[in-house]
Amino acid sequence: MARNYRHAIELQKKLSSLRRRVRLPKPVRTVGGADVAFSPDGRYCVAAVVVLSYPGFEELERVHSRMRVTFPYIPGLLSFREAPVMVAAAKKLSCQPDVMLVDGQGMAHPRRFGLACHVGVELGWPTIGCAKSRLMGTHRQPGQRKGCRCRLMDGDEVIGTVLRSREAIKCIYVSEGHLTELDQAVRLVLRCCVRYRLPEPIRSAHNFVTQLRANRKVWNQNEL
DNA sequence: GCGACAG
């Protein structure tokens, strides 16, 4: 898809016009989580997508997909490396989740088109970006109590929310993906943070992808 | 030119 660095940036600008900012239409009953891991030699990647009930977080379904790595990691262009496998895995689900949490930024991106936006637009699904660290933007430090938050800014534009998902831990970065709205996204993500720093759907996807990575059979299959 | 920089 993306030939090179420059082409990828133009593609982001083009695709970003397809992103929509709307509130979720109905009460959330299922939440998806997506994450990616790489083979020991770095030539292949595997994506995991899980769907949990909400609230309750019972696992309803899990799928995965493997693919050859075709793009290097470049800050700002992560989606060209991870979106393809993530989308391929998500398409294997028998039932679309009401909203999907993606391990990376959404709008908190130089061209407002991080991994969560890219995956959301390609699937046509509501997505939320939930990153473990900052890509860009400035912010004050939220209070130490769970639920404390500060706006993530790029100049005078709000691009996301820095959220304390548990007491006294490093904050997470929440931003709009596709078909979602920031305040609603932050409330949902916070409710998904039951006992750990990361929301349950992302933790489940991460645990799954970690066990897949350790499974030799996952990497020993032939090319399709 | 220098530093920053999701996973």
Place this chain on the structure above:
DNA sequence: ATCTTGTCGC
């Protein structure tokens, strides 16, 4: 992301 050991704290 991945490579790596012990270690501090609840």
